[in-house]
Amino acid sequence: MALIEIKNLKKHYASGEDTVEALRGVDIRIEAGEFITIMGQSGSGKSTLLSVLGGMNHPTEGDVEMAGVNLYRLPGEKLADFRAQRLGFVFQAFHLIQYLTALENVMLPLAIVKMKNAEKRSAASAALERVGLGAKLDRLPNQLSGGEQERVAIARAIVNNPEILLADEPTGNLDSRTSEEVMALLSELNRGGQTVVMVTHNPDNCRYADRSIVLRDGLIVEK
Secondary structure, X not given: OOOEEEEEEEEEEEEOOEEEEEEEEEEEEEOOOOEEEEEOOOOOOHHXXXXXXXXXXXXXXXXXXXXXXXHHHOOHHHHHHHHHHHEEEEEOOOOOOXXXXXXXXXXXXXXXXXXXXXXXXXXXXXXXXXXXXXXXXXXXXXXXXXXXXXXXXXXXXXXXXXXXXXXXXXXXXXXXXXXXXXXXXXXXXXXXXXXXXXXXXXXXHHHHOOEEEEEEOOEEEEO
């Protein structure tokens, strides 16, 4: 059984009197341990697909199964638990809280986890070590470079050891050298066992992936 299986996925939006078909019947199988990139022009449906995969955007039609669980048949609270426990999210905007240190930002996903505070600090510290920021635990975001802030965001995404890491344009705001460093880090995490699904507009990033899925007008044209 594939770790992720998407069947006949459709997502429609109302736009005034019109209906926008963001996804028009997408079928994808992703095996555990794969690194997948999703590409396509603006408006192709790639970010919509990622948000549906992340349990944040109910599809109009179709099924999303992860680890044998039909995501959108879960009640709201169970869906939130699934997201928190089994998925990690990395975004183009770092979404770091400016008055919290790197360590405190990484601890945020653990707020709902039943752990002692010392254990949470230890887990967050270990995650920052994994992304190469073990010496900057107490830095505020404005004391870090853009690449370092993205690394904090990645550490926050992996602090729960999720099976699946979903990334939406994680290098979109970074220069080419820093982008390569972030992609190398994601590749290293993937080799460590995490399944990575990443939306990107940069073809260079696809060399880190096992395969690329290309969307056009809400349909897969290459996979």
